[in-house]
Amino acid sequence: MNLLFNINDLKNLLVDYYNLTKMRIAIFDDGFHEIASYPDRLSTYCRIIRNDVAMHKKCTLCDYNAFIQCKQQKSLHIYACHAGLTEAIVPIFADQTIIGYIMLGQVLTTKDRHALWHEISESMKAHDVDLTALKIAFDNKRNVHQNVINSSAHMMKICASYLYSSHKLVLKKDSLPQKIDVFIGENLRNDLSVPLICNQFQIGKTKLYDIANQSYGMGIAKHITQIRLQRAKEYLMDTDLPIYEIADLVGIYDYNYFTKVFKKETGVTPKDFRKGNTLPV
Structure with a gap:
């Protein structure tokens, strides 16, 4: 879809949101392609997992399925990825048309980190993943209450409406x-x-x-x-x-x-x- 946007305006919004939530946030077009994010890089935890080709494909498929779910229900979608992280996606609308998405997360919401790590490490053993480095990254991961995720996601819905209403993200008129x-x-x-x-x-x-x-x-x-x-x-x-x-x-x-x-x-x-x-x- 043909979108017009000022990358600096988008970045400023994402930085402000991150400063409030300390969660990575990214904006995608309607084809699920990332157009802006903050921080720019994925978390260390995600990068270690994605270094393995098979796991990278699994991560990509997990993201794709989440986008499809959000697209079909045309509303906020909160889910746990295959690597145990909680994420949320909300659609950006131009009237009734979805023109993009906002995603946030890459955080833990588990009540039992030990059990979750055991489950994740077992699933990674068959792959070329540095489990020592991954354990360090896992231990450094924030654990937030589910209510925080829910509230952050609802704030994200407001941001999604703001992006279009304030013309930060514009659908070309000839679309x-x-x-x-x-x-x-x-x-x-x-x-x-x-x-x-x-x-x-x-x-x-x-x-x-x-x-x-x-x-x-x-x-x-x-x-x-x-x-x-x-x-x-x-x-x-x-x-x-x-x-x-x-x-x-x-x-x-x-x-x-x-x-x-x-x-x-x-x-x-x-x-x-x-x-x-x-x-x-």
């Missing part, structure tokens, strides 16, 4: 995924079929499906539904419009079906969502 998003948002009351969208942008179905999976992390039909539901949430919170009218405005003309889809995606009915997200007068 096709963004154009498709704008078209969908402006035509929610219409029948947004695949042929209609393909005809609008003069692209084939395969191209549209590829764009949806790569840029939105889901099929185009589900992405359209997500945009409709997001718009519905805004109407529910910001207006007093009847729910059946909101359903019409977002292009879901069957009230019962709208309620069913809304509850499936959010866990609550539109009525309960409005009650829980409307400030008292």
